[in-house]
Amino acid sequence: MDYGYIRVSSTDQNEDRQLVALRRKGIPDKRLYIDKQSGKDFERPKYKRLARRLRQGDLLYILSIDRLGRNYKEIQEQWRILTQEKGVDICVLDMPLLDTRQGKDLMGTFIADLVLQILSFAAQSERENIKKRQAEGIAAAKARGVKFGRPPLPLPDNFYEVHKAWREKKIALRQAAKACGMPVGTFYTKAVKFEKSTIL
Structure with a gap:
């Protein structure tokens, strides 16, 4: 056959x-x-x-x-x-x-x-x-500056306020992440990047 x-x-x-x-x-x-x-x-x-x-x-x-x-x-x-x-x-x-x-x-x-x-x-x-x-x-x-993958989502409107409260230890990390509608790891990564950018 x-x-x-x-x-x-x-x-x-x-x-x-x-x-x-x-x-x-x-x-x-x-x-x-x-x-x-x-x-x-x-x-x-x-x-x-x-x-x-x-x-x-x-x-x-x-x-x-x-x-x-x-x-x-x-x-x-x-x-x-x-x-x-x-x-x-x-x-x-x-x-x-x-x-x-x-x-x-x-x-x-x-x-x-x-x-x-x-x-x-x-x-x-x-x-x-x-x-x-x-x-x-x-x-x-990449050398020409072309970005691959999804563009990053914009930060929620309350991120800066929540970040400030978390840094001042008024709320816990988990509470901060929940308030911003993010996983804990994502909130922490965004917070670190935000702090680095403000220092620079």
């Missing part, structure tokens, strides 16, 4: 290109499995369901090796489990050498294994390069 596996990195990416390629192989939608998440590991619900369903003699289509995953060791491990332990054939559509139905002799297996190693290494390298570029982009943005 033929199956197809599709992965896109997030809900913002479109899986249409992969769907078209796999449907051309005559795979019905009920045997197409789609995950919308990172390829850093194989903790993906649809992939796990597919792996449980695959049986010896089945054929799994994927469009490209990086759709299977981006972790060098895990791609090779999953390939081994599917092809050797489960007896499943795999066809990578954009890389004809990665079709386990072809060249099942020693030389064919050697070539397929070699290509798999190179491509899975390339997939992981690209993932690491993406992370590096993201980190560099964030660092550059």
